[in-house]
Amino acid sequence: MSALLPGVLVLAAAGGMTGCEKAAPPAVVAPTVITAIAIDTSAARPESGGGGASDAAGPARVTDQAFSGAVAARTDTELSFRVAGLMTSRPFQAGQRVARGAVLARLDDADARAQSDAADTAARTAADNLRIATIQRDRDQKQADAGLISAADRERSQQQFLSATGDNARAQQQRTSARNQLRYQQIIAEQDGVITDVRAEPGQTVAAGQAIYGFAIDGPRDFIAQVADTTVASLKVGMPATVVLNALPGRRLPVHVREIAAAANPRSQTYGIKLAFDRVDPAVLLGMSGTALLATSAQASGDGGPREARIAVPATALFHQRQSPAVWVVDPTAHTVTLRPVDVAQYGAHDVTLRGGLRAGEQVVARGVTVLSPGMTVTPHIDDGRAVLSVPIAPASAAETASAPTATSASAPASGAAR
Known part of the structure; x- marks a missing residue:
């Protein structure tokens, strides 16, 4: 028994070494996340107009408020057939x-x-009959003047001419209508533009007036945003503003208020505003999302103390760490994410205003927040309104799950924005 013991120990050791040899873990691909830039909306400046008197609350100031929105065409319409039928061709795609x-x-x-x-043939026949009737009428008129035929014969040829004239007019109208019906079998672009949406496919029987395409006509562009009822009263048509697009984070595009909705949206209880770009910029594309900064009147604190910071981020960036709101902040160098607690000042329809925990210019994760873990390396992608998560994120290991802080997602109470 003692002689066999060393061999058993050797085999056990060899088996243990074999069990410890594991395949190398697969390479982890950094997932792509959609990010946004935090914007400072609390920059206040004295209201223009000089040294007017101030009230007890302090001097009037003008504050830039931020509102989320997107670029849209000034004229956007739906294209459809004027008649019903079976669609056989639809060669264009969205974009x-x-x-x-x-x-x-x-x-x-x-x-x-x-x-x-058939209408063409009938029209040609009617035109020939009119030509013959015209010749007969003119000949009978000359013969009647010479006394060669009776007045009844002349009257008969005149009636035939009038009948042929009516038949010809009716046939020409029917030919025009038939040609129009043939022309209505096509949708023809009446202006230059961009296909924004496709709503029917070849082989489908469509009704007259059923939308086939969404179509944006070339021309001026607007930035469309939604504002709260507490802010809309301070806005005026023509007042200047600035737009910062997520796809062009380093540029501030000048705009002005072109239109303010007369009534609130019944679902969101916000007012739509349209901001016209002051200059045509080929880099501004349809559907680009961003933030509009509008100067609205506000009262400064009377004690002359420092103003309170106001940082705006998309509502979809808000996350919860235990019972506290937080956001995922992306390190600009290492591209790792950190869950940072924040202090929420106000919930908006599309964004959240923070009073602490985040600085202007920092990059936060706007979409994909529910699948991140602290320290994860990601590929940040600034939101241009069209980006999607391109790489699925693998579940965290048991060790990572145990060491990571408890975090649960939550929607903003007033925004209802989906993650």
Whole structure:
């Protein structure tokens, strides 16, 4: 028994070494997350107009308030067929540019073409009958003047001419109507523009007036945002503002208020405003999201103390660490994420205003917050309104789960924004 013991120990040691040898873990791909830049909305400056008197609350100041929105075409319409039928062709896709006169879609036009051909034949026949009736009337008129035929014969040719004239007019109108019906089998672009949406497919039987495309006509662009009822009263048509687009974070684009909604949206209870860009910029594309900064009147503190910081982030960036609100902050060098507690000052329809915990210019995760863990390396992508999570995130290991702080997602009470 003692002689066998060393061999058993050797085999056990060899088995232990074999069990300890594990395959190398697969390479971890840094997931892509959608991020946004925190914007300082509390920068106050004295209201223009000189040294007017101030009230007990302090001098009037002008504060830039931030509102989320997106770029849209000044004129956006739906394109449809004027008649019902079976759609056989729809060559354009969303995002494609089209020129004036381009055929955007076609219906099966066999019946309409046959009716148009028949109407053409009837119109030619009616025109020939009118020509013959005209010749007969002129000849009978000359013969009647010479006393060669009776007045009844002349009257008969005159009636035939009038009948042929009516038949010809009716046939020409029917030919025009048939040609229009044939032309209605196509959707033709009447202006240059961009296809923004596709709503029907070839092979589908569509009704007259059913939308086939969403179409943005080339021309001026607007930035459309939603403001609260407590702010809309301080806005005026024509007042200047600034737009910062997520896709162009380093640029401040000058705009002015072009239109203010007369009534609140019944669902969100906010007022829509349209801001017109002061200059045409080819880098500003349809659908780009961003933030509008509008100067609104406010009262400064009477004690002359420092103003309180106000930082705006998208509502979808808000996360909860235990019972406290927090956001995922992206390190600009290492591209790692850190869950940082914040102090929420106000919940908006599309953004959240913070009074502490975050500095202006810092990059926060705006989409994908529910699948992150502290220290995770990510690939940040500034939100341009079209980005998506391109790489699924693997579940955290048991050790990471045990060491990570407890975090649960939560929606802003007033925003209701989905993660």
